[in-house]
Amino acid sequence: MRTGRGIYIKTHNQELNIQRRKPDFCSVFRSELIAIDEGIDSLSSFSCSNEILILTDSRSSIQHLANWYRVRDNIGMDILNKLKSLSVSYRIHLQWILSHVNIQGNEIADALAKAGADDASVPSEPLTCLELFSRAKSRNKTIWLIPPCITGIKVLVQVAVYQLTAADATKQLLLASLVGISEV
Numbered sequence: 001m002r003t004g005r006g007i008y009i010k011t012h013n014q015e016l017n018i019q020r021r022k023p024d025f026c027s028v029f030r031s032e033l034i035a036i037d038e039g040i041d042s043l044s045s046f047s048c049s050n051e052i053l054i055l056t057d058s059r060s061s062i063q064h065l066a067n068w069y070r071v072r073d074n075i076g077m078d079i080l081n082k083l084k085s086l087s088v089s090y091r092i093h094l095q096w097i098l099s100h101v102n103i104q105g106n107e108i109a110d111a112l113a114k115a116g117a118d119d120a121s122v123p124s125e126p127l128t129c130l131e132l133f134s135r136a137k138s139r140n141k142t143i144w145l146i147p148p149c150i151t152g153i154k155v156l157v158q159v160a161v162y163q164l165t166a167a168d169a170t171k172q173l174l175l176a177s178l179v180g181i182s183e184v
Contacts, residue, residue: 003031004019004020004113004115005019005021005031005032005035005112005116006035006108006109006110006111006112006113007038007109008106008108009042010051011049011137016042016046017108017112018038018112019112019113019115020038020119020179021117021121025138032058032060032061032077033064033073036056037075037078037079037082039054040054040079043086050089050090050091051092052091053093054092055097056095057097057099058096059096062095062096065080065094067102075152076077098130127140
């Protein structure tokens with residue numbers, strides 16, 4: 001299933017809407033961090049007051065960044081470095097908000113995320129090792145779920161051969177005797 005991310009930035013006289021498709025196999029958590037990072041990058045084109053309020057409905061992102069001394073991922077480190085740089089000139093507030101409770105900016109960002117999911121182009125952001133593992137696992141599961149087409153073997157025999165891989169030795173011996181195998 002394709003998903004997206006949305007960023008809504010508003011000042012007293014400017015507005016910016018950003019919608020992006022989430023890269024395939026990118027976790028929702030990482031996509032939320034990417035959205036925060038992209039939102040911070042977009043602030044440079046705005047004339048801001050002395051305070052910047054960053055709101056997100058991703059509690060896990062806020063908790064991750066709040067434990068700054070444990071952050072080791074590239075995106076988390078980028079966000080923290082940018083926040084540190086901005087904090088020299090601005091007062092920064094990073095706050096979690098409830099989702100789907102009619103907070104105008106969050107509802108706009110959610111609509112942008114839904115629209116971003118329909119984007120045809122797939123972003124080319126590099127995947128983490130965990131995301132690459134997830135991608136390979138998904139591909140292998142798909143291959144495993146589709147049994148190979150073997151001609152000349154009855155369906156009963158295919159099922160029996162598949163069941164022979166079970167861990168229960170009693171079942172293996174019973175199935176082996178049904179198929180006519182002398183040793184398991």
